[in-house]
């Protein structure tokens with residue numbers, strides 16, 4: 001195993017770098033929900049040679065797809081970034097800094113006339129440049145086991161708004177490889193010779209609203225990690241959660257063809273159809289909204305192309321899926337966060353009345369609420385609250401945890417950190 005030097009940087013409540021390649025010790029909670037992303041596979045395309053996956057140091061940007069990633073390698077080897085899927089063949093000690101960039105910021109529409117964008121655009125700086133023997137740029141095109149003409153794929157190199165096209169050294173099922181690259185803005189484009197380009201794609205299913213009717217957002221997106229991050233950020237901002245369903249679509253989808261989402265039992269689904277596209281502007285993705293009045297019964301969702309009956313993707317959604325997705329790692333941990341930090345919470349919570357207001361109804365009845373409020377001090381009130389806990393189930397503790405997260409965000413973060421770092425030390 002090559003030794004890596006990756007700079008550890010702690011950024012409070014932000015994605016954090018890991019000390020070691022994935023597969024070795026991992027910092028709990030690092031990298032946002034990135035751990036839910038899976039390596040792309042396709043029934044037509046052979047899996048890539050194994051690049052060693054590494055977690056970069058992350059400098060947060062204004063949006064999650066605008067982070068800056070940094071890696072220092074001290075040994076030769078072939079590596080793949082866990083956040084962006086960018087790959088590097090390293091000759092010698094090197095420092096690399098990169099981020100996703102925007103095609104439209106650097107190019108005017110006419111400059112890409114006759115070409116289809118086939119990857120995100122990467123802005124890459126390397127010091128010294130000669131230490132990188134080859135770069136692996138992840139693309140979205142499904143080569144369909146050799147059916148697709150790979151000579152149509154080019155590396156787009158953008159310097160000061162000028163576009164230069166370069167033949168990649170090799171085109172692999174999920175990457176185009178460029179040996180002895182020079183750096184600045186690099187991406188992949190595909191010559192637009194035929195109308196429909198097959199694309200590796202995936203489905204992201206979000207539970208969008210807690211209240212009835214239950215609402216889901218179904219995204220069908222090309223396998224581009226920057227798009228996934230943009231969707232994730234947009235949905236999380238609206239308190240939606242990703243459901244843990246297989247995201248992969250086994251067959252490629254085709255740019256500009258329409259697809260449709262259906263359900264059993266029948267739900268309200270809008271829009272009826274959506275055009276599958278690879279929008280490069282602002283990384284905004286369209287989605288299909290599914291409303292269902294009563295989720296007591298399971299709901300099966302499936303996706304087909306409008307012109308076909310072949311099911312491209314399907315999943316069964318149960319109420320437990322939503323509950324699991326909505327509970328945080330702290331809530332799922334055993335013993336519960338509320339039990340683990342009893343002493344600290346009794347001593348340090350200062351807004352007990354606000355917590356009680358949140359628990360009144362779902363957790364506390366009138367008599368319990370009044371009895372706790374009558375406590376002389378905050379500590380006294382917290383002790384009275386803890387006295388009730390032997391009769392509580394996990395859902396009651398989850399409710400208190402969520403109320404604490406709202407009222408005492410920093411205290412909860414601090415206590416969670418203590419546990420996470422203790423776990424790292426124990427490993």
Ligand SMILES: [Zn+2]
Nearest residue numbers: 042044045142
């Ligand atoms: Zn494929």
